[in-house]
Amino acid sequence: METYRLKLRMKSGFISPLQADTIFGGLCWTIRYAEGNDSINSMLGDFRSDRPWFVLSNAFPGDLLPKPLMKIKRPLPATRDEQLLQAREGKRLKKIEYLTPKEFISLISGSMPVIENREKPISQVSTLHNQINRISGSTADGGQLFEQMESYINQKDENNQEQDYLSIYIKLREPGLRDWLLDQFRLLGQTGIGKRKSTGKGSFSVIEMEKCELFESIKEPNAYLSLSNFVPRQGDPTEGYYKTFVKYGKLGEEYALSSYPFKHPLLMIRAGSVFFTKGGVKPFYGQMVENIAPTYPEVLQYALAFSVPVRMNGDN
Amino acid sequence: MKLERHAIIKGVIFCETGLRIGGSNDDIEIGGNDNPIIRNPVTDLPYIPGSSLKGRMRSLLELKHSAITQQTGKPCDCGQCNICKIFGTHGTHKARESVLGPTRIIVRDAFLTSESVKELKAANQEKGIYYTEVKHENLVDRKTGKAEHPRPNERVPAGSKFDFEIVLRIFENDNENAALNLIREGLSLVQKEYLGGSGSRGYGKVRFINTTIDGVPFVLEEGK
Numbered sequence: 001m002e003t004y005r006l007k008l009r010m011k012s013g014f015i016s017p018l019q020a021d022t023i024f025g026g027l028c029w030t031i032r033y034a035e036g037n038d039s040i041n042s043m044l045g046d047f048r049s050d051r052p053w054f055v056l057s058n059a060f061p062g063d064l065l066p067k068p069l070m071k072i073k074r075p076l077p078a079t080r081d082e083q084l085l086q087a088r089e090g091k092r093l094k095k096i097e098y099l100t101p102k103e104f105i106s107l108i109s110g111s112m113p114v115i116e117n118r119e120k121p122i123s124q125v126s127t128l129h130n131q132i133n134r135i136s137g138s139t140a141d142g143g144q145l146f147e148q149m150e151s152y153i154n155q156k157d158e159n160n161q162e163q164d165y166l167s168i169y170i171k172l173r174e175p176g177l178r179d180w181l182l183d184q185f186r187l188l189g190q191t192g193i194g195k196r197k198s199t200g201k202g203s204f205s206v207i208e209m210e211k212c213e214l215f216e217s218i219k220e221p222n223a224y225l226s227l228s229n230f231v232p233r234q235g236d237p238t239e240g241y242y243k244t245f246v247k248y249g250k251l252g253e254e255y256a257l258s259s260y261p262f263k264h265p266l267l268m269i270r271a272g273s274v275f276f277t278k279g280g281v282k283p284f285y286g287q288m289v290e291n292i293a294p295t296y297p298e299v300l301q302y303a304l305a306f307s308v309p310v311r312m313n314g315d316n
Numbered sequence: 317m318k319l320e321r322h323a324i325i326k327g328v329i330f331c332e333t334g335l336r337i338g339g340s341n342d343d344i345e346i347g348g349n350d351n352p353i354i355r356n357p358v359t360d361l362p363y364i365p366g367s368s369l370k371g372r373m374r375s376l377l378e379l380k381h382s383a384i385t386q387q388t389g390k391p392c393d394c395g396q397c398n399i400c401k402i403f404g405t406h407g408t409h410k411a412r413e414s415v416l417g418p419t420r421i422i423v424r425d426a427f428l429t430s431e432s433v434k435e436l437k438a439a440n441q442e443k444g445i446y447y448t449e450v451k452h453e454n455l456v457d458r459k460t461g462k463a464e465h466p467r468p469n470e471r472v473p474a475g476s477k478f479d480f481e482i483v484l485r486i487f488e489n490d491n492e493n494a495a496l497n498l499i500r501e502g503l504s505l506v507q508k509e510y511l512g513g514s515g516s517r518g519y520g521k522v523r524f525i526n527t528t529i530d531g532v533p534f535v536l537e538e539g540k
Binding site: 011033036127128129134137192196257 | 378
């Protein structure tokens with residue numbers, strides 16, 4: 001599978017975090033609306049039978065990538081001062097969420113780079129909204145006030161140049177799918193992803209989709225890192241470093257208007273988790289989760305892992 | 317449902333009077349303004365949220381066409397009319413009973429035009445105003461004629477321009493003309509009334525200029 005990098009410029013803030021399954025859900029609706037049920041059913045059929053047309057990563061701000069969850073071997077502190085220094089350094093590193101490509105590649109190649117502090121690349125702001133009383137024109141007497149958390153990209157590169165885009169890494173089954181997928185993303189950008197699409201949240205324009213060879217330099221990998229949240233399937237590696245969270249998914253578009261628009265809660269593994277492999281690294285791990293929405297049994301939850309080879313010096 | 321196409325309406329919102337769309341201020345500063353407007357958190361420039369324009373269009377259309385709204389003052393939730401279809405059915409319960417499908421309209425946030433950013437930046441350097449003006453208001457005691465409760469209101473100065481974009485999703489069997497006429501009417505009503513707050517005392521008079529649909533002129537009202 002060939003890897004591409006898609007750069008998106010957000011037209012305003014976004015509310016739902018742009019995780020791989022949310023992006024996949026948006027794409028499915030776009031394909032269904034644009035090409036009809038047969039097209040989406042044929043695509044999902046291949047995803048079900050372990051032949052995905054494409055594998056998506058979560059969206060990351062600018063060029064940044066998630067901090068890998070890895071155990072780094074460091075020399076034992078000889079003095080109390082060294083012990084204190086290491087504790088402080090550990091605490092500092094814990095707060096860092098994203099790494100530059102250079103730091104990321106160096107870390108997954110088995111060396112320990114110097115990781116610098118940086119500002120949070122995504123700022124979250126709370127905005128207040130009103131529902132006005134149509135007759136009085138005011139928020140009093142039947143009007144309502146509610147709060148909404150919106151996210152904005154606030155990322156600059158090493159030269160202080162603004163990186164006002166999001167990056168999604170994509171593995172394609174066939175290179176011929178590139179243009180088709182690009183068209184689907186362009187259509188999706190018109191509508192937007194996630195909550196409050198009708199007021200412009202989550203809408204974007206596509207900057208470019210180019211081949212990405214960033215992860216191909218890792219020699220003799222013995223582990224993989226996932227760039228997307230996922231659910232492992234039977235037979236996937238189980239030894240590694242990972243964090244889990246519970247996803248409370250919701251159906252989109254017209255299914256969101258059904259009597260029960262929620263999906264079952266799903267335990268997922270976070271992007272950045274690392275698992276030891278025996279032998280090579282597969283292009284993807286994880287599975288498509290069936291029977292996730294009680295109202296619509298045909299709905300599939302995207303839970304594939306976008307794998308990146310890793311050379312770990314720790315225990316295997 | 318099959319999506320036929322996206323119709324894209326673009327144009328410029330021209331503020332004929334000062335425009336105030338309230339924001340929130342997390343910081344308490346001595347001498348700071350406690351009635352700030354909404355700003356983009358990254359660039360700190362004022363903008364018009366899509367929700368403000370969409371909400372204003374919807375509320376004016378409902379007041380004109382919906383019997384439910386005319387009686388209660390609340391948003392129409394009939395789940396049958398064109399407003400519910402295009403702007404989205406209001407209210408969870410009715411939305412789920414409705415068969416109208418997804419919301420057809422997407423109103424994006426409107427950002428200052430580059431020309432306006434330049435002008436306001438110059439004003440910032442010359443007059444010290446930070447892309448906005450502060451208008452002081454007070455309440456006059458009717459007997460003594462003395463001013464009470466002075467308050468500063470921040471607003472975007474008259475003459476500012478914002479780029480706006482509205483996307484209409486047209487599905488098969490949708491009546492495109494009816495949808496476009498509703499949007500046209502909504503925008504015309506906003507022009508006749510106001511956008512943002514304090515409209516009854518002159519704030520928020522706006523005009524939609526250079527409006528196009530898919531690049532072709534989109535006339536809001538006949539003869540204009």
